[in-house]
Structure formats: C-alpha cells, structure tokens
Amino acid sequence: MKLLARFSLVRLLLAQGGVILLAGMLIIGTWISMELERGHIDHVGSLTSLYMGSFVSPHVQSLAGNGKLRDADRIALDGLLAGTPLGRQVVAFKLWASDGTVLYSTNPALVGRKFDVRPELASAFAGKVHSEIADLSDPDNEFERERWSRLIETYAPLRARNTGTIVAVSEFYQMTDNVEQEVHAARLHSWLMVSSATLVIFLLLAALVKRASNTIVAQQTELREKVTQLTELLAQNEQLHERVRRAAARTTALNERFLHRIAADLHDGPGQGLALALMRMESLSDVCSACAASVGKNLSVGDEFRTLNSALQFALDELRAIAGGLHLPEIEQLSLAETARRAVRDYERKTGLMVPLSVDDVPDAALLPVKITLFRMLQESLANGYRHSDASDQRVELTRSDGQLLVEVTDSGKGFDPQAVVADGHLGLAVMRERIEILGGTFSVQSAPGKGTVVRAALPLAPLAEDHG
Numbered sequence: 001m002k003l004l005a006r007f008s009l010v011r012l013l014l015a016q017g018g019v020i021l022l023a024g025m026l027i028i029g030t031w032i033s034m035e036l037e038r039g040h041i042d043h044v045g046s047l048t049s050l051y052m053g054s055f056v057s058p059h060v061q062s063l064a065g066n067g068k069l070r071d072a073d074r075i076a077l078d079g080l081l082a083g084t085p086l087g088r089q090v091v092a093f094k095l096w097a098s099d100g101t102v103l104y105s106t107n108p109a110l111v112g113r114k115f116d117v118r119p120e121l122a123s124a125f126a127g128k129v130h131s132e133i134a135d136l137s138d139p140d141n142e143f144e145r146e147r148w149s150r151l152i153e154t155y156a157p158l159r160a161r162n163t164g165t166i167v168a169v170s171e172f173y174q175m176t177d178n179v180e181q182e183v184h185a186a187r188l189h190s191w192l193m194v195s196s197a198t199l200v201i202f203l204l205l206a207a208l209v210k211r212a213s214n215t216i217v218a219q220q221t222e223l224r225e226k227v228t229q230l231t232e233l234l235a236q237n238e239q240l241h242e243r244v245r246r247a248a249a250r251t252t253a254l255n256e257r258f259l260h261r262i263a264a265d266l267h268d269g270p271g272q273g274l275a276l277a278l279m280r281m282e283s284l285s286d287v288c289s290a291c292a293a294s295v296g297k298n299l300s301v302g303d304e305f306r307t308l309n310s311a312l313q314f315a316l317d318e319l320r321a322i323a324g325g326l327h328l329p330e331i332e333q334l335s336l337a338e339t340a341r342r343a344v345r346d347y348e349r350k351t352g353l354m355v356p357l358s359v360d361d362v363p364d365a366a367l368l369p370v371k372i373t374l375f376r377m378l379q380e381s382l383a384n385g386y387r388h389s390d391a392s393d394q395r396v397e398l399t400r401s402d403g404q405l406l407v408e409v410t411d412s413g414k415g416f417d418p419q420a421v422v423a424d425g426h427l428g429l430a431v432m433r434e435r436i437e438i439l440g441g442t443f444s445v446q447s448a449p450g451k452g453t454v455v456r457a458a459l460p461l462a463p464l465a466e467d468h469g
Helices: 002-059 071-081 085-089 119-125 139-145 177-290 301-326 336-351 368-388 418-423 427-437
Strands: 090-096 102-105 130-134 151-159 166-174 357-360 395-401 404-411 442-447 453-460
Touching (some): 119 151, 427 442
Antiparallel strands (some): 090 166, 151 166, 404 453, 442 453
C-alpha cells in the first residue's frame, strides 16, 4: 500500500506538472506561431513595397502638382503590371488618394470611385507600411473576390521626389501560396523547438519529483522507525513507572506493618517492663516512706523513690504516646470518607478542637496504600498546624477530579515560610511529600507568615495493574 501510495503521488505530481507544461507549450507555441506569421507577412510586405516603390514612384510624381495622374503614367503603370515578373508577383494593384478615391487600379471599374478611408489606409498616409492576409470582404475588393479567397494585402506610402511628402498610397495584393508554405515550415520548426523544450523540462521535472519522492520516502521510513522506537521506549517507561508505583504501594503497606509491629513490641516489651517497675516502685515507696535515712542533701529514701516513680511514669507515658502514634487504626475495611473522618476525630479527641470535614463525590473503595497515605497526611498536617502555627479554624476538604482524590487542609494560623522550613531540616513536610509522590501523586504547601497555611495533595484513585513479572 505504501509503495502504491508513493507511485500514486509521483504520478499525480507528474500528471499535474505535465498538464501545466502542456498548457504552457500550447500557449507559447500558438503565440510564437502567430508572431512568426505576422513577422513573415510584414517582412514580405516591406520588401515588396520597397520593390514596388522603386518602379511605381516615378509614375506618380505628377500627383504632387495637381493631384491627378497623367495618361502617360497610367499607360506606364499598365505596362509595368502586365506581363512582367512584378506583374506576376502582384496580382492586383490600386493607387489611393488621401480622401479614399481610387486614382488607379488594375480593375478599371474602380478608378474614380471613392470609398471610406479604412484605418490601414490612414496608417499608410501617416507613413507606415501595413501588411496582412485579407479575406477580401471590403467593398473595393469585388474584383479580387471573384478569383481568390485570400491574398496578402499591403499598403505602402508613395512620396514626392523633391519634397518627400506622401502623394498617394499603393495597395497591392500577392498570392499566399509561397508565404503560407514558408510560414508553415517556420511554424513546424517553432513547434518542434517548443515541444522539445517542454519535453526536456518535463523530464527534468520527473527526475526532480522522483528524487524528492525518494527523499520523502526515506525520511518517512526513518521517522516511522524512530516513532516505533519511541513508542517502545514509552511502553517500557510506562511499565517501569507502573512497577515503581506497585513497589511504592507495597512499601507503604509494609512500612505501616513494621510500624505496627514496632508499636506492639514497644508496648509488650519496654512498656510492660516499665509498668512492672512502676508497680514495684510504688510498693517500695510505701515501705520506705517512713525511713529516716538520708541519701542526699536533705532527701530521704522515700523522696528518692517518689522521684524515680515520677520519672518512670513520665517515660511510660511517652513510650505509650510514641507507640500510639506508630500504630495505625484498622482502616483496611473503611471507605475513603470514613478514613478521613477517623483521622479528624482522633485529632479532635486529642486537642479538643472542632475541625469541619467536607467530602464531595469521593468513591468509597480505594487501595489500602491510598487510605494509609490519606490518614497519615491528615494526621501530620493537622498536628503540624496545631503545634507550630497556633492554627485556628482548621478545615479539611475531599473531592474527586480526573481520577484523583484531591485533599486540602487549611487553617488561619500564623503561617510560615515553606522554604525556610525545608532549609531548617524539619521532616514533617518532607515525609508527607514523599508518601504522596511515591504513589504517583502531587503535593504542595501554600503559606506565608501571618497568612495561614493551605496543604494540598492529589492521590491517584485508579487501581494498579497486577504485577505478573
């Protein structure tokens, strides 16, 4: 199909170019033929008029005096045009006065008659020689029409010998046979030249089109190969990206399991040990509270036991708080909206603040890594606003757009400079950004001192493809 398309294109271009060249050849050839014919007729007329003038001019000088042709001149003209080589070449002859009167003619019936002055006659009285192939349709051509259908008609001025003024105009007619043969030969040569030039141009055009077509085909082939390679690379990149997303999702879930295990280990290990130590410490404190022995500056043994008890109790509380923060609630069976409500309610319970939650067109089902990331983001952003920005009027909004979960946490706190926070090495924003971007989402913080804070995130809702590799 591609080869056929290529040949069709080449044929189309050559056909269109051929039509244009053919039309140009016809126009140019016709114009050249007409110019050749016109030039040849003018040439023949000019030569003949010079020849005629040399013989006729001496016999019309009497017109310069009284405007009439003498009888002797008429007889001389009759002899000149009868039975001579000039007479055989010129088949008809007239002498015209400037007012359109025929002064002399090889047809005696026309002598003395007056006709309308045609433009050709006026042009000759203005000093110009005019030649053309006449169809003999003019009123003064009645004699010529009876014998011939077409003749070469020439008007030539005749001048006075002394003054050079035009005294009359000679009109003579010649046969077209020789002229037509010469014009036909000239036309044939001109058409051969034009046709040859057109053929050469067409062949050059065909060569250029073929070369351009080969170049285009080669470039198309190279472009198709590059597009194929790029498509394969894009497919491979998409597969790699999908694998990274799947690995990130698994990593998110595994991290939460590890954190849950660490929280359980802290609770069951050091936590239980500290609780047991506190119980034993309380018993020893009750026994030794009445001891008078001193172990320091004015401190009794009972005072020391009470100090140790307070320190252990504080350590136990801190350990339980850390374990509680590491431990993620059971959210696997919760919807996205319920997960967000759980995070907000936990925050409200710890701080005593009320946080409005808006949920609009959010799907119920979502992957566990998405729900984990949503819970951790809300937990961290709300806590940061409470701890660092004296946040008030905190709000949480969840919406869906283009297959993504959009999360926005805003407050009217004192705000901060996000660039300065990153430079100071605070990990809260960095951890949130990493959690979200590792799933293929986007994260941004908009804040300024005294202008509150807006935390935005977009998490993908589309399920990840199964990994078969």
